[in-house]
């Protein structure tokens with residue numbers, strides 16, 4: 001468990017730790033924030049396996065889930081404790097997604113944000129249980145055990161991530177089951193950040209735009225549910241529409257090879273509206289949770 005002399009390295013909410021690997025997990029790209037937080041030079045990281053930052057407190061089953069999902073071509077979100085070069089640690093919420101070309105994974109990207117102390121506390125509890133279980137069981141058995149553990153609390157893995165992201169405990173079985181899919185939310189937040197952090201190919205921009213479009217479909221599918229009566233729900237729609245038109249403008253300008261400055265200024269607007277969108281969504285969710293006593 002925790003090594004006594006380890007110190008936690010904290011990073012700013014506005015920072016985004018980015019890395020990319022090949023299909024086997026060998027690092028091919030890291031941003032400056034990654035180097036800074038993990039304490040490695042870029043040269044030390046490029047070409048290294050990604051477990052270079054693996055921390056002993058992380059259960060193996062979380063990486064099994066990560067790899068199984070990514071190799072199926074799907075993105076996955078996980079809370080991860082990482083080790084820095086000098087033996088300290090930092091916690092992240094990591095969004096890991098494969099980039100697929102002609103049916104083949106050509107690279108895997110990961111974008112990470114800091115997490116709250118509440119999430120750290122909650123996730124540490126679960127990871128301790130999983131680590132203990134792993135000592136006397138196979139990886140597949142621990143995987144089943146984890147799914148049952150969450151099922152006992154009425155949660156799928158995705159809902160569990162959602163719930164913690166909303167800063168709510170997972171210990172109670174009357175778990176939050178609001179049907180707003182973390183996939184789209186994460187996708188939107190991370191994609192917006194990504195656009196601002198790394199230079200994107202046109203294909204990535206199209207993916208971002210289509211992801212925004214999916215989010216719109218998701219919002220429509222929720223119409224009529226009790227929480228859509230909340231006044232902030234129309235704001236969610238309004239900001240989403242703004243984000244979507246801005247993304248379409250971005251795609252259009254990107255294809256016309258507009259200047260980087262012009263593209264960046266559109267992304268600044270996207271980010272502003274995305275934040276407003278999520279603040280309105282948060283209002284709706286908080287109200288729903290309070291009303292239902294969840």
Ligand SMILES: Cc1cc2nc3c(=O)[nH]c(=O)nc-3n(C[C@H](O)[C@H](O)[C@H](O)COP(=O)(O)O)c2cc1C
Nearest residue numbers: 020021025050051053054055063082096108109110
């Ligand atoms: C894009 C990408 C990012 C990853 N990021 C991390 C990370 O930040 N920390 C980590 O411990 N493992 C990360 N992994 C998983 C590692 O590849 C590896 O599975 C994990 O560290 C477990 O290592 P082990 O099999 O040696 O125990 C990442 C994998 C990919 C594909």
